[in-house]
Amino acid sequence: MKREPAEEIVQAWARLVRAAQTAQSGIEAALKQAELPPLAWYDVLLELTRAPDGMLRPVELERRLLLAQYNASRLIDRMARAGLVARRACPEDGRGQLVAITDDGRDMQRRMWRVYGPAITEYVGAKLGPGDARRLSDLLGKLLREAPAESGTPAEHH
Amino acid sequence: MKREPAEEIVQAWARLVRAAQTAQSGIEAALKQAELPPLAWYDVLLELTRAPDGMLRPVELERRLLLAQYNASRLIDRMARAGLVARRACPEDGRGQLVAITDDGRDMQRRMWRVYGPAITEYVGAKLGPGDARRLSDLLGKLLREAPAESGTPAEHH
DNA sequence: AAATATTTAATGCATTTGCATGAAGATGTC
DNA sequence: GACATCTTCATGCAAATGCATTAAATATTT
Numbered sequence: 428m429k430r431e432p433a434e435e436i437v438q439a440w441a442r443l444v445r446a447a448q449t450a451q452s453g454i455e456a457a458l459k460q461a462e463l464p465p466l467a468w469y470d471v472l473l474e475l476t477r478a479p480d481g482m483l484r485p486v487e488l489e490r491r492l493l494l495a496q497y498n499a500s501r502l503i504d505r506m507a508r509a510g511l512v513a514r515r516a517c518p519e520d521g522r523g524q525l526v527a528i529t530d531d532g533r534d535m536q537r538r539m540w541r542v543y544g545p546a547i548t549e550y551v552g553a554k555l556g557p558g559d560a561r562r563l564s565d566l567l568g569k570l571l572r573e574a575p576a577e578s579g580t581p582a583e584h585h
Numbered sequence: 586m587k588r589e590p591a592e593e594i595v596q597a598w599a600r601l602v603r604a605a606q607t608a609q610s611g612i613e614a615a616l617k618q619a620e621l622p623p624l625a626w627y628d629v630l631l632e633l634t635r636a637p638d639g640m641l642r643p644v645e646l647e648r649r650l651l652l653a654q655y656n657a658s659r660l661i662d663r664m665a666r667a668g669l670v671a672r673r674a675c676p677e678d679g680r681g682q683l684v685a686i687t688d689d690g691r692d693m694q695r696r697m698w699r700v701y702g703p704a705i706t707e708y709v710g711a712k713l714g715p716g717d718a719r720r721l722s723d724l725l726g727k728l729l730r731e732a733p734a735e736s737g738t739p740a741e742h743h
Numbered sequence: 744a745a746a747t748a749t750t751t752a753a754t755g756c757a758t759t760t761g762c763a764t765g766a767a768g769a770t771g772t773c
Numbered sequence: 774g775a776c777a778t779c780t781t782c783a784t785g786c787a788a789a790t791g792c793a794t795t796a797a798a799t800a801t802t803t
Contacts, residue, residue, distance in 0.1 A: 442722055493606060520750090555728070654783090
């Protein structure tokens with residue numbers, strides 16, 4: 428593999444970080460201004476609303492949201508303290524647990540979306556022309572594909 | 586402005602965050618494994634090497650790297666303690682200062698690039714086909730363009 | 744079934760971040 | 774030039790994150 432990245436690659440990388448950070452901080456600011464919890468909470472709530480019975484294992488949340496184990500543990504803590512989720516024992520695995528969304532949690536997810544949705548429009552949608560979103564999505568999809576297993580360098584995840 | 590974002594917009598947004606986060610954590614891991622400082626340090630070092638006389642005002646660093654004021658202040662602290670930069674009084678502005686890169690700092694920038702460059706290749710370059718980087722760059726560039734001043738909603742920066 | 748290894752989750756401790764405030768110099772106004 | 778305002782930077786304190794370790798349960802091996 429060529430080790431020195433070409434100029435366009437470096438620029439794409441730089442802009443990727445910039446664009447993500449800029450949009451994200453704008454959106455976080457919108458949520459904060461509306462006195463709503465941070466984006467990470469929304470991700471959890473959305474995953475839970477989509478899950479059967481509105482519950483998931485912490486491990487599963489970690490996997491889907493790319494959270495470190497201890498971050499997940501503490502994020503769930505905070506959300507539980509806020510009454511948006513509840514921890515339950517996991518029937519088929521004694522060491523595990525289930526995180527269940529509460530009615531308040533479902534309500535919060537909807538309230539957050541009313542701010543989050545428009546913010547996405549403002550910071551992303553409005554800046555793209557017709558078809559751009561698809562194209563961008565496709566290109567980003569390539570970045571997300573698993574690297575073709577390279578012998579000698581077992582890529583660790585997390 | 587349409588407030589509910591279209592499906593493709595939401596997907597583009599989701600992937601933007603994912604792709605940036607994934608690549609970034611991979612690259613950070615590579616640096617850490619090489620016992621090198623985090624990415625943020627590199628950004629500072631690079632800006633300084635490019636600046637005339639290898640020095641910049643903290644304010645300028647904040648602006649270019651999108652750092653919050655207190656983050657910049659503390660980042661400079663740590664880098665100064667590590668001997669990579671040095672604070673100097675600013676001649677033409679008594680409250681300000683100048684952050685100057687040291688020889689060790691220049692050296693560190695080069696050492697980091699030897700890991701950083703290949704990591705960019707691995708996590709970005711290698712996943713894109715010919716021409717993709719340019720296209721991705723262009724699309725991300727649109728996201729970074731300043732929003733056309735919208736009356737009624739003075740968009741705060743930071 | 745006993746022993747060993749792996750998976751799941753929590754937590755103590757240090758570092759980093761975010762927020763609010765403060766200090767000190769510069770700029771603008773009258 | 775005195776006064777109010779804005780800019781630049783640091784910092785105390787609270788919250789969040791990263792790291793390493795531990796405990797408990799399950800899975801695997803022998």
